Amino acid sequence: MRRALVLPVVSALGAMLLVAGCGDGKQADPAASAPPPAVTVIRVSTAEIRPATTFTGRIEGKEKVELRARVEGFLEKRLFTEGANVKSGELLFGIEKGLYQAAVDQAKAALLTAESTLKLADLDVERQTQLFQRNVSAQATLDQATARQGEARGNMLAQRATLEKAELQLSYTDVTSPIDGRIGRASISVGNFVGPSSGVLATIVSQDPIYANFPVTQREMLAVRKEQAANNTGPFVVYIQLADGSRYPSPGKIDFVDNTVNQGTDTVVVRAIFPNPNGVLVDGQLVTVVVETGKGESALVVPQQALQVDQAGPFVLILDKDNKIQVRRVDVDSVRGADAVIRKGLEADELVVTEGIQRVRPGQVVTPTEAKRGA
Structure with a gap:
């Protein structure tokens, strides 16, 4: 009974081995059948780079108003x-205007009464003057009429001031x-x-224009002044670097340097003004202020996202003429906004990989898509 069960199993295994033996002996390679991975590349370009110093700054509105109630009410x-x-x-x-509107109406009524009293006093003075000139009335009577005229005029002026005050308080509502x-x-x-x-x-x-305030040390101020005096450089060009590393598109200009030094930090507050038509810069925002001066020099730049770093230092992945990935070691001079300035290791118009870096390896053939700078 046991032997009868074993024989079918052995026969089945033999058949499976026979089928396997009939193959070509090669296993399918998934990697060989997959299409080349897609990457995005960008050309190494040249840009004019000027000496720059960075500061930590704070955005401040040119005008800032706190609205407050000037009168009481609901x-x-x-x-x-x-x-x-x-x-x-x-x-x-x-x-609510009710009480203040009532005060205005009351002041108007009082002013009308005062004006009528003054008019009557004016007529009385005129009459007493004529009587005095004809020697019909005494000087004392004319003096009394003149006094009442002055009192009436003063009361009228007081009522007019009361009306103006009431109207002013009504406007504050x-x-x-x-x-x-x-x-x-x-x-x-x-x-x-x-x-x-x-x-x-x-x-x-206020939104446009807007200020950026940043502290500058006395040492930095002296260094900049010496540089300007030695090289006769032009005015400063001021940029803002936003939190994501990008550069605010519109440059600014320095319009104010404080006249006192902070004794605790030995710094002077410098202010630059920037156009802000779209409201990108917000009052109180923390930014990096980049101040450029001196003469510009041509340098190679690549997007920061193309840079990779390992134990041996920074490198980029480039694309050769056969669309194969190659590793290129580079020397980075500085970082300017979203770009890195390359001192050595690359040539202009070489293609560096900016997207898809994690999906490729050196020597691998890829399908590139070239992106334009600023896209």
């Missing part, structure tokens, strides 16, 4: 979207924007009682 309306751009003179908050800029979050909700002691209702910061 906040009735908010007429803006938080974070939106507002124009100078635009109505932003509304405070409309909180408008004094500048063009971007408004932040409203700190007090509609329905709350507000007044001069309520704090800031909202903050408006």
